[in-house]
Amino acid sequence: MRALICRHWGKVDELSLGEAPIPVPGPDEVLIKVAATAVNYADSIMVAGRYQTKPEFPFSPGLETAGTVTACGAGVKGLVPGDKVMAILAYGGLAEYAVAPAAETWRIPAGMSFAEAGAFPIAYISSDVAIRWQGRLEAGETMLVLGAAGGVGLTAVEIGKAIGARVIAAASTAEKLALARDHGADEAINYADEPLTERVMTLTGGKGADVCFDPVGGPLFDAALSSLGWGGRILLIGFVGGVPQIPANRLLVKHRSALGSSLRYFRWNAPDKLARSVDALFGWYGEGKLRPCISHRLPLERAVEGLHLLTGRQALGKIVIELEPA
Numbered sequence: 424m425r426a427l428i429c430r431h432w433g434k435v436d437e438l439s440l441g442e443a444p445i446p447v448p449g450p451d452e453v454l455i456k457v458a459a460t461a462v463n464y465a466d467s468i469m470v471a472g473r474y475q476t477k478p479e480f481p482f483s484p485g486l487e488t489a490g491t492v493t494a495c496g497a498g499v500k501g502l503v504p505g506d507k508v509m510a511i512l513a514y515g516g517l518a519e520y521a522v523a524p525a526a527e528t529w530r531i532p533a534g535m536s537f538a539e540a541g542a543f544p545i546a547y548i549s550s551d552v553a554i555r556w557q558g559r560l561e562a563g564e565t566m567l568v569l570g571a572a573g574g575v576g577l578t579a580v581e582i583g584k585a586i587g588a589r590v591i592a593a594a595s596t597a598e599k600l601a602l603a604r605d606h607g608a609d610e611a612i613n614y615a616d617e618p619l620t621e622r623v624m625t626l627t628g629g630k631g632a633d634v635c636f637d638p639v640g641g642p643l644f645d646a647a648l649s650s651l652g653w654g655g656r657i658l659l660i661g662f663v664g665g666v667p668q669i670p671a672n673r674l675l676v677k678h679r680s681a682l683g684s685s686l687r688y689f690r691w692n693a694p695d696k697l698a699r700s701v702d703a704l705f706g707w708y709g710e711g712k713l714r715p716c717i718s719h720r721l722p723l724e725r726a727v728e729g730l731h732l733l734t735g736r737q738a739l740g741k742i743v744i745e746l747e748p749a
């Protein structure tokens with residue numbers, strides 16, 4: 424099969440398209456003929472050797488996939504060859520075939536295209552488990568979303584609205600904020616030229632946000648923390664802008680919490696919660712409340728370009744790699 428191959432730790436430019444053996448599913452795994460997948464920040468970190476998962480060489484990066492089941496391991500129940508599915512992967516998504524754990528493989532909901540399904544699992548599930556189980560966001564509360572037009576950020580906007588919260592989107596350009604509004608955001612703040620804390624305080628009548636969804640970190644973190652009200656929860660999702668330090672006094676003084684949220688925790692330690700998040704997400708998709716957003720569709724040969732677009736802040740929603748024409 425054709426695959427994007429990593430032969431040594433390094434830059435994404437050192438990945439090469441080549442031939443690899445079709446993987447063999449283990450007892451509780453399925454083999455998927457990939458129709459669409461998406462690139463993620465973690466792909467570039469993994470090929471640099473800086474991610475928690477360090478596969479043996481050679482391997483293909485890629486954390487999610489959508490396609491057709493072609494074979495099932497002996498222990499697999501509830502899935503059969505021919506099923507159209509999406510899945511979370513440890514790695515291996517940027518290839519013509521991928522092996523996925525059956526427990527993290529789901530039939531694609533009615534009406535969802537392969538491209539949407541390839542863009543769905545990592546962003547939507549990561550955001551939902553963070554907001555639902557760590558953030559405990561409730562209807563009527565206010566959630567501030569940073570990086571609100573990015574892969575996870577835009578899904579957080581939609582999930583916040585589906586829960587019934589008021590969503591304040593924050594991003595760096597007018598185009599990104601318009602997209603977040605189109606996906607339901609009630610308010611928009613351009614943190615490239617507006618003071619984040621002051622704007623959140625004005626928009627909330629001085630109360631502050633109840634939850635902040637933060638996939639960015641870096642210099643924005645301090646202002647985001649200050650924009651939380653009494654009992655506010657800041658969700659640490661990612662650090663594309665750098666890893667911030669947290670002054671403990673700023674948590675205590677307003678009874679705030681800073682909560683890390685890792686999809687891997689829910690996959691390995693709380694699969695029941697992950698399953699309930701997936702059920703909720705598929706339900707909302709069926710009700711038209713979630714609209715997966717794809718800014719770029721590229722063939723496998725251009726996956727490295729996709730990774731550069733992502734790390735260069737060019738993605739609006741997700742960047743999908745299509746292996747079968749739509």
Ligand SMILES: NC(=O)c1ccc[n+]([C@@H]2O[C@H](COP(=O)([O-])OP(=O)(O)OC[C@H]3O[C@@H](n4cnc5c(N)ncnc54)[C@H](OP(=O)(O)O)[C@@H]3O)[C@@H](O)[C@H]2O)c1
Nearest residue numbers: 464549570573574575594595638660661662664684685686
């Ligand atoms: N914890 C989890 O379970 C989990 C799951 C999935 C992803 N993540 C992490 O979440 C982070 C975001 O992932 P994503 O897929 O949403 O990425 P993305 O689509 O690139 O979105 C990130 C957003 O961050 C903003 N940004 C601010 N400073 C940036 C910088 N220096 N470089 C790049 N972007 C910057 C950009 O928006 P503006 O231009 O508007 O600022 C961009 O839209 C990554 O660190 C990823 O690994 C975590």
